[in-house]
Amino acid sequence: MDEQLLAEAFVEVADTLVDDFDLLEFLHRVTVRCADVLSVSAAGLLLSDQRGALRMIAASSEQTRLLELLEIQTDEGPCPDCFHSGKPVAVPDLSTAGDRWPVFAAQAREIGFASVHAVPMRLRGDVIGALNLFDTRPGNLSPGTLQLGQALAAVATIALMQARAIRHRDTLAEQLQTALNSRIIIEQAKGVIAERRGVDMAASFALLRKNARDHNRRLSDLARAVVEGTEVI
């Protein structure tokens, strides 16, 4: 674990959680930081849709295969297990997980992952989502690394609470739905940009992010404008 990276991550958090911050961009950065700081290959965040299932909200890479692997967990995988039990789930060797999650394990291995961990996103007594960590090397994450994973999952939870407070929402339930819908807007915008520019979905997301940064816009606001055709990328 690199302490310099860790320090940078928390400075970024403190700098970002101000009024009018961009929740989706922030959650994306949390996943990127997770992969860096925890030295894993990829990280993803899933949120409760409040109807008993988890939905993907952010990932360290927008590579289609990774997003699919996160999406599979609407049905099965370590994240739903973690979400329902409220406890971390460790799978040091994915080759032994075929009985437990046939679809998830097969796809994870096909992408080249050898191990996976999930830690819950907790808010007081409730679990509102899960942080998913993938690695191409087999083995358990150290207790210290897992604890740090928990801390970063808590940061994502705080961001959701902060966004709720800024929007004067009364409940987290209201904010969760807004966040999940923002993710759908981003997917729609990725499609618009991919078709117009003739690029794949990962490149399309990169273009969307770059434009949002360059023009100081929130990802979801810019994405909506792109889908509605009032802005062209």
Add this chain to the structure above:
Amino acid sequence: MNEDGVVRIWTEVARESKGESVTLAHVCAAAVTLVGVNGVGVTVRVGSSAWATMHATDETASTLEELQVTVGQGPCVDAFSDGGPVLAADLTAREYQLRWPAFAPGALGAGARAIFAVPLQLGAIRWGAMDLYRSVPGGLDPDRLADALAFAECVNILLLDGAGDSAEPTRQHTDRTAHQAEVHQATGMLVVQLGVSAETAFARLRGYAYAHDRKLGEVARDVVARRLRFDTESPDGGGPP
């Protein structure tokens, strides 16, 4: 949502429709029963600034919708513009009196004490909102909120079909691929291929899937992989690249 929840919702809707084709009235009546509220209203945006009430289950619900349309404020308006549910457990609270000065007193006068609004939306596609009211104060517990969100999804499908697609409304609830990211990505691609709104693009994608008896996610995956385009001349809207 879990399978039981979906089945429960559609069983209640089917009970209300008594074998006829499902309408907004059936869905709203079922929502009154399952969510445990006194009344439900559905109001949609027409054009860039006007609102139209599509259905209200009783006189109070009708008054609540009319009031919001008239004064341009209230939970339905907020749910639409913010993109998330609005859960007002007690309209007498100072918070809501301040938030909706023109709506809250009138709503109380009409007999509503608690009001919950759920947006009718799919990403950037926005129709309006569904309001559910109670004559007594109190919040919406998580299970009831889950039901309300599921009913909003039913209403979305009805509104979408009303916009020109003829696929049967009960079809989507059995299609577990309908929530996949590719479906939304493909919708965005069709916006460009067809030069239409996201709503029309999504309707075309669904229409194609059902006409070919395929899952929405499968068709979407073909679009994203550029194996299927919709801008070629073809009677059913899709064609080979």
